[in-house]
Amino acid sequence: MELLEGINWGLLAPLFIIQLILLIVSLVDLSRIEKTNGPKLLWVFIIIFVNIIGPILYFVIGRRND
Amino acid sequence: MSQWMTLFQKEILEMWRNFKWIWVPITFILLGVSEPVSSYYLPQIIKSFGGLPEGAIIDIPPPTAGAVLASGLSQYSTLGVLIIVLSTMGVIAGERKSGVAAMILVKPVFYLSYVTSKWAGSLLLVWFSLFIGYLSTWYYTGQLFDWVAFSDFLQSFVLYGLWLTVVLSITVFFSSALLAPGMAGFISLALTLVVSIFSGALSHLLEWSPAQLTSYASGLLSAGELPEHAMPASILSILVIILLLWLSVFLFKKKELAA
Numbered sequence: 192m193e194l195l196e197g198i199n200w201g202l203l204a205p206l207f208i209i210q211l212i213l214l215i216v217s218l219v220d221l222s223r224i225e226k227t228n229g230p231k232l233l234w235v236f237i238i239i240f241v242n243i244i245g246p247i248l249y250f251v252i253g254r255r256n257d
Numbered sequence: 258m259s260q261w262m263t264l265f266q267k268e269i270l271e272m273w274r275n276f277k278w279i280w281v282p283i284t285f286i287l288l289g290v291s292e293p294v295s296s297y298y299l300p301q302i303i304k305s306f307g308g309l310p311e312g313a314i315i316d317i318p319p320p321t322a323g324a325v326l327a328s329g330l331s332q333y334s335t336l337g338v339l340i341i342v343l344s345t346m347g348v349i350a351g352e353r354k355s356g357v358a359a360m361i362l363v364k365p366v367f368y369l370s371y372v373t374s375k376w377a378g379s380l381l382l383v384w385f386s387l388f389i390g391y392l393s394t395w396y397y398t399g400q401l402f403d404w405v406a407f408s409d410f411l412q413s414f415v416l417y418g419l420w421l422t423v424v425l426s427i428t429v430f431f432s433s434a435l436l437a438p439g440m441a442g443f444i445s446l447a448l449t450l451v452v453s454i455f456s457g458a459l460s461h462l463l464e465w466s467p468a469q470l471t472s473y474a475s476g477l478l479s480a481g482e483l484p485e486h487a488m489p490a491s492i493l494s495i496l497v498i499i500l501l502l503w504l505s506v507f508l509f510k511k512k513e514l515a516a
Contacts, residue, residue, distance in 0.1 A: 202400055206290060213283045216276050243287055250280045251343045 210243060217246035220254070227253050261370040264361075268378030277344065281382055285390025288336055290397050292329035296320055297401040322403035326410075327475035329394040330417060333387065334471045338449055341421060342428050345379045346442030349432040349509065358513075368510045376429045376502060383421050388414065409481065413474040416487060419494045420470040424449050426501040433509040467494035 217238050221227070227234055227249075234253050238245045272278055295302070300317060303309075349372065352358040361371065395410050427448055431441040449468075456468035463469065464486040473487040 199400075202397065203294070206287070206294070209283050209286060213280060213287075216279050220276050247280065247284050247340075250276070251340065254275065 213243075213246045214238060217249050221249065224254065226255055228255055229253065260366065261374055264366070264370055264374035265377055268374055269381070272378060272382060277382060278385075281340065281344065282386040282389045284340060285333070285337065285386040286393045288332045289329045289390045289394030292332060293325050293394060293398040293401050296325055296328075319402070321479070322398050322405050323409075323478040323481070325402055326395060326398045326405050326413075327478040329398065330391065330413065330474060330478070331471070333390070333417060333421065334453070337387075337421065338424050339446070341379075341383055341424055342442050342445050342449070345425060345428045346432055346445065347438035348375050348379060348429060349505075350436055350438040350441050351432075353513075354436060354438070362513060368513065369506050372429070372433060372506045372509055373502065376426065376505075379425055379429070380422060383425055384418055387418055387421060391417070405478065406481075409478060412483060413477050416470045416474040416477070416491065419491055420467055423467045423494050423497055423501075426498045426505075430501045430505040430508075433505040434512070465489045465493045467497055470494060 218235070221231065221234055221238065234249050237253075238249050241248070349358070352361075358371075362368075391410070391414050395405060398405060424445070428441065428445040431445050432438065435441045435444070452466065453468045453471075456463045456466035457472070460469065460472070467490060469486070469490050473484045473490065476484045477487070
């Protein structure tokens with residue numbers, strides 16, 4: 192617990208919030224989109240469990256634009 | 258002009274629909290801010306991992322604020338470039354593949370306005386994301402280390418933005434010259450990488466290379482003054498951007514008429 196005390200939460204909280212926004216936006220997009228590269232369920236797991244990189248990966252390579 | 262504005266607005270709207278306006282800026286914020294945060298908490302991170310003998314003293318000198326900001330900025334020239342290229346490689350090639358381009362171009366639309374409106378839309382996104390991301394990196398560096406002068410921040414921002422614009426123009430060029438988005442992305446990435454490596458290795462010979470703008474930006478942050486070759490490098494970058502745009506319109510027209 193000693194470790195957690197030295198951290199300035201006021202400064203770090205915004206980062207967690209925007210990370211959460213990224214996660215929600217990618218899930219919303221995933222639910223709306225018709226087809227993805229690869230199985231849809233796989234992307235759900237990647238987005239939720241791969242921290243930060245997951246949603247970005249989804250937008251860059253998982254999304255299909257045509 | 259009104260035709261160009263319509264096409265431009267369509268670009269902006271499309272980027273809203275596929276959430277580019279949200280995820281690109283957020284990615285840029287997270288990329289940049291991770292640098293000051295992780296270097297600030299580095300001693301604590303090392304301590305929590307443990308494995309050090311009792312009484313070991315780790316003495317890492319705290320980095321200067323300029324160095325932290327410069328390393329945050331350098332994130333944009335690696336992962337940032339990757340994101341820009343991957344998200345814009347399909348901008349023209351993808352539309353041509355799916356047939357949307359043909360649908361737009363049967364109407365009396367100038368090829369010039371079609372290509373430049375797409376380029377301008379992506380340009381706006383890149384500069385907006387870079388500004389938001391870099392501004393938050395600057396703010397976090399100021400909070401955790403020391404404040405870097407705002408004028409230095411703005412100057413290095415413009416230098417970096419110019420380099421990213423060159424990268425963007427290269428991507429748009431290959432996107433209009435080739436049919437496959439994946440191929441366009443791959444060639445743009447390879448070209449960007451080769452140019453950066455060569456300019457880095459032969460920095461005394463290629464002082465005017467646009468890729469040098471990134472090292473000028475970090476030089477500005479650590480030394481506090483604009484490196485002497487930054488001006489010619491910026492002018493050359495602007496010329497390269499104009500040339501690439503002109504060439505992409507030219508090639509696109511040729512391909513489209515042939516098809």
